[in-house]
Amino acid sequence: MGITKILFFVLAALAIISALMMITRKNPVYSVLWLIITFFSISGHYLLLNAQFLAIVNIIVYAGAIMVLFLYVLMLMDLKKDAEPRGNRWIKFAGAISGGILLLVLVAALKSIEKTADKALIVEGDIGLIEKLGKALFNEYVVPFEVSSILFLSAMIGAVVIGKRE
Numbered sequence: 001m002g003i004t005k006i007l008f009f010v011l012a013a014l015a016i017i018s019a020l021m022m023i024t025r026k027n028p029v030y031s032v033l034w035l036i037i038t039f040f041s042i043s044g045h046y047l048l049l050n051a052q053f054l055a056i057v058n059i060i061v062y063a064g065a066i067m068v069l070f071l072y073v074l075m076l077m078d079l080k081k082d083a084e085p086r087g088n089r090w091i092k093f094a095g096a097i098s099g100g101i102l103l104l105v106l107v108a109a110l111k112s113i114e115k116t117a118d119k120a121l122i123v124e125g126d127i128g129l130i131e132k133l134g135k136a137l138f139n140e141y142v143v144p145f146e147v148s149s150i151l152f153l154s155a156m157i158g159a160v161v162i163g164k165r166e
Contacts, residue, residue, distance in 0.1 A: 004048055007044070007048060008045070008048055011041045011044040011045055011048070012041075012045075014037070014041040014044075015038055015041040015042060015045070018034045018035075018037040018038040018041065019034075019035075019038050021034040022034035022035045022038060028074050029071065029074055029075070032067055032070045032071050032074065035067065035070075036063050036067045039058060039059070039062045039063040039067070040059065040063055042058060043055040043056075043058045043059050043063070046058060050129075052129065052130070053129070053130045053133055
């Protein structure tokens with residue numbers, strides 16, 4: 001077994017364990033910390049796929065900025081056990097039913113996937129590099145890129161207008 005397979009299985013186990021720890025923790029701060037570990041393991045998978053740009057962006061944007069924002073908001077919320085609303089039994093039951101239905105849909109979708117033993121064909125060694133991504137983005141996909149930048153600009157303006165106090 002090669003080093004990439006070993007790294008893949010170690011990162012996959014780390015991602016699954018940290019994701020399970022994230023959803024089972026009672027303290028939201030610990031959940032956010034486990035989510036950061038999940039993001040780092042996913043970034044490791046991006047590196048194994050030769051997608052260095054996605055790995056760095058995942059670490060900077062998600063594990064860095066968004067998780068710091070989550071931690072900041074959680075610490076400002078001042079969560080107390082006394083103020084926590086009691087969960088209704090019917091809501092928990094509906095959540096369990098919804099989760100079971102989602103599991104059935106995922107299993108059905110995975111069963112219908114065509115099973116092939118083909119290996120990925122890598123023609124060039126620079127598939128996930130930033131240079132190829134930039135060339136593809138600004139040559140072939142320049143119009144969708146500019147449309148998305150206008151959407152992001154309008155979202156920022158909307159957030160400023162909504163957040164502005166009178």
